[in-house]
Amino acid sequence: MTDMLVRLYALPEMATAEDRLRTTGIRVKRALAGDATVITDFVAGHFGAAAPGWVDECRAATMRQPTRCFFAEREGELLGFACYDVTARGMFGPTGVATPVRGQGIGRALLLACLHAMAADGYAYGVIGWVHDEAFYRRAVGAIPIAGSEPGFYQRLLGR
DSSP states (O other): OOOEEEEGGGOOOHHHHHHHHHTTTOEEEEOOGGGHHHHHHHHHHHHTTTSTTHHHHHHHHHTSSSOSEEEEEETTEEEEEEEESSSSTTEEEEEEEOGGGTTSSHHHHHHHHHHHHHHHTTOSEEEEOSOSOHHHHHHHHOOEEOTTOSSOGGGGSTTO
């Protein structure tokens, strides 16, 4: 899987994505450190076997100040998450949305929340690591593949 590059100075507005979700009662929030267990349990339950390491990355993201993790929820039910600046600075991911609620714009809103936070932190560009769906990121934020990025940064992980 390849990495993709996104221009953080040319992002779509966050308000449009949030407004669309708000009509269905879904809200995107920045996690607090106290949310770590709920988020990591969600990640392990929904993505654990398919995405080794995501629980560790989410835990690390929620231990930063401010946290580098956002989540989507409706009436207290966790629906998805997204992190940034975890395994490497300037990188987006991991991210995931529960299967039953995919296709509602949650993933795009979480992506935009993270990328806008990265832009506010002073980054001009962001890297979306180990992309599974290039078409999604092209449509959502105009990301482009980074030539020669496969196997990429994550090859350094133990056991790879």
